[in-house]
Amino acid sequence: MLERPAEMFDREREWADLSAFATDPRPGALLGVVSGRRRQGKTFLLRSLCQATGGFYFPADEAADRESLNRLGALMADHVGAPAPLAFDGWHQAIDAILGLGRERRIPVVIDEFPYLVRANPQIPSIVQNALAPLRAERDESRTALLLCGSAMSFMGRLLSGNAPLRGRAGLELVVPTLDHQLAARFWGIEDPATALMAHAIVGGTPAYRREFARDDTPAGPDDFDPWVVRTVLSPSSPLFREARYLLADEPDLRDAGLYHSVLAAIASGNSHRGGIASYLGRKSGDLAHPLTVLEDCGLVIREPDVFRDNRTAFRIAEPLVAFYHAVMRPIWSDLEHTRDTGRLWQRSRRRFVGNILGPHFEQVCRAWTRQMAGPELFGDYPNRVGSGTVNDPANRTSHEVDVAVFGLDDDNRQPLLAIGEAKWGDVMGLGHLDRLRRIRSLLAAQGRLGAGTARLACYSGAGFTSELVRIAGEDPEIVLIDVAGLYA
Template identity: 75%
Template sequence: MTVTKPAGMFDREREWQALASFVTDPAAGATLGIVSGRRRQGKTYLLRALCAATGGFYFGADEAADRESLNRLGSTLAEHVGAPAPFTFDSWHAAIDALLALGRERRVPVVIDEFPYLVRANPQLPSIIQNAFAPLRPERDDSRTALLLCGSAMSFMGRLLSGNAPLRGRAGLELVVHTLDHRLAAEFWGVDDPVTALKVNAIVGGTPAYRREFARDDTPAGPDDFDGWVLRTVLSPTSALFREARYLLADEPDMQNISLYHSVLAAIAAGNAHRGGIASYLGRKSGDLAHPLSILEDSGLITREPDAFRDNRTTFRIAEPLMTFYHAVMRPLWSDLEHTRDATRLWQRSQRRFVSNVLGPHFEHVCRGWVRHMAPPELFGDYPNAVGGGVVHDPAAKTSHEVDLVTFGLDDDDRKPLLAIGEAKWGERMGAGHVDRLRRIRTLLDAQGRPGAAQAKLACFGAVGFSDELIEAATHDDSIVLVSAADLYQH
């Protein structure tokens, strides 16, 4: 059976194919799948479209008492099968068996959306589903229901199948619906100019709902309209985008002290990317941050990135661009933004923070992602096996050099030869001095005995371009690689 993706659905080819394959699996017996992802990524749209295309059953849970949720499920299920009156379930055991009964004659998807709401009211529900899917149980073996549990609370959904969780080993699908990458995001927003696309992406990322529902399809008309678009949308108190970053933390049930988590994010957005810097910013001991950093990481709001050259050094990065923009630009001016009639002057005052704390780090992140997943292999001599950043010590100069981009390959001996080191600059034209700095770092790495260092490429990522001298040097030295903003969007 072929399940046709709706014509109006943008991209999501991989997600749709995975779901379609799962719900048309000809194997006998009911199956269980887990679908997760941050809010606003289109999970509900995907699952509703899947049910519509296959005649499946969709139930969206509310924040409600357990009894009310059972009553709603009984009413929704009765309406789906055309029963004359709502079904009455005494427990979730009976309710889950009724959902399994939907698949007695054919493979059919059954979706329970916002599953964490139900578990919050009844923590036994995962165990109930575990027992319902127990081997040799007739209700499961005689059913071909493809039960899909979906949720946006990433920390909760990540634990459903981990460790000793009741559902571990029961699921045949674990699908995470990610944000759109920078290329797809530019296409989705309809932004053709690469520099403008990077600016938009640095604020709203690749979250589909931010264009359709939140900005009401208001997109920058061109480079000259970017500032106007910012003022009309994310900096306008009447826009849904204005308060969105403040609400994101409320979606995570594990975050009890919201103010603490906002402070940790503010510290990272201010440029404190390491545990010690975050602790100093908050006036706390470094050890006190283990729990909040772990919760933020489990929730998908921050990522932990190891130093490419030092195993004991970790960098933290905010994974949600809108959250970075909020803490770097909006939060320091929040009261003024709420009450001003025209935020133009406030936005002008924020340009330095926007460039240094938002655009610069985001540009580095996009460049690393492009190298890892999109760059042609011949550019660096091989497929990148790992891409990150790092710090290289310079004993002679008694200093250290930060490297924005470090690219490793993988040879036949499972070693990771160095393919390239690079620097990414947003607001300045790159010149010969940047390459000289990279050459010095390459010499230091070669002296340290790093495999492949002597032949490593020197990559310059320039959002506003390169000097004529550097362009000329690159034409005569194939170890110099120049990547412009436009190159990041070439397919």
């Protein structure tokens, strides 16, 4: 594997995959696709790869087709040491020239922001397909490792799907994700777990938000969190202030911006189900199928099935900053732009932050931690599936929300229920929460749910636990307590 740059934070798996692709010893040209939301460090990864291997990096612009060809010819001439820019009549010739760069050795060639080129010339994916056709001499005699990169998630998701021209051509499909809550805390240098989680609920795990956007301004601790929000995210002079709006503008499929902003606002206001979103917008539930699908394809919304009810689905905003914008900033946008007392506006909005953003985000972090980081001893086996769901209680004519439902996988490929859990950010959890979980467990057992009778009861709290609950949990291994520090352990 190529030596990873010392200044690169994490991204060990991504670097290993790119290194293996860029040094593949087999003959013939290769195609790879790299995608991910903006500001995740894709460009840094790919530029570093080219520097480590002597590869060629071409950053596409929003430009006319002819201008892009001219820029490619000029940059390629600089790369090969030609005395004058290379002249390409079209993309057929340009792609063959790219394949020619790898005639003597394996070399990565990166076309960054590939969607910009396709927007100006929709034929380019088909041209790449034909250039990489089997038994074609230009492909077979080349060792170019061509990497197409883009941030428009809906476009990149379609590039290799269905009947797309490049389907079946790629040997690498790499999605660069955001940093999880633990890595984000390390990257931001936040040692206090509660402060780290509150910051993650706003800026998520996007690396650029610390370095380029906040200029390394990080909350020093719990007492500095509110001032940090005021001087960074809510400051009109900060790039973070308008970033959520730009994220939507970056997606070419979001043509009716007002409609998509309203759908996101509905979800950020606590309407996680289709009916609630429709009621918020004053529309029929069936009218939301298209906008919700588009937002899902763009990576802005995640569809989460109810683990206990097959016909029920919840929607969650994937990007924390977008959720924060719609729940907190958008309702007071004009005031934020013109007031001198942003601190007062933040204090007025803090309740919305805690209820609409921090609480649901804490639940999601608890689910992610349980699925990806919890050991088998905690729930009696490795979690195979973790989600949330609703359990009906006919006797009391009500239903119960389960924040964390943990399923395993047995030798017969069945998924027994390992645990059910409740997550509360601002509540000190006690015996009342435990009794509620016991009631839900008995309901699931009565329904015949596999493993429900022995499922463990998990309490996740951002405010701690009563001494009585701690004492009982110490005596009963079926009760699991996880605080904020535990999520960062």
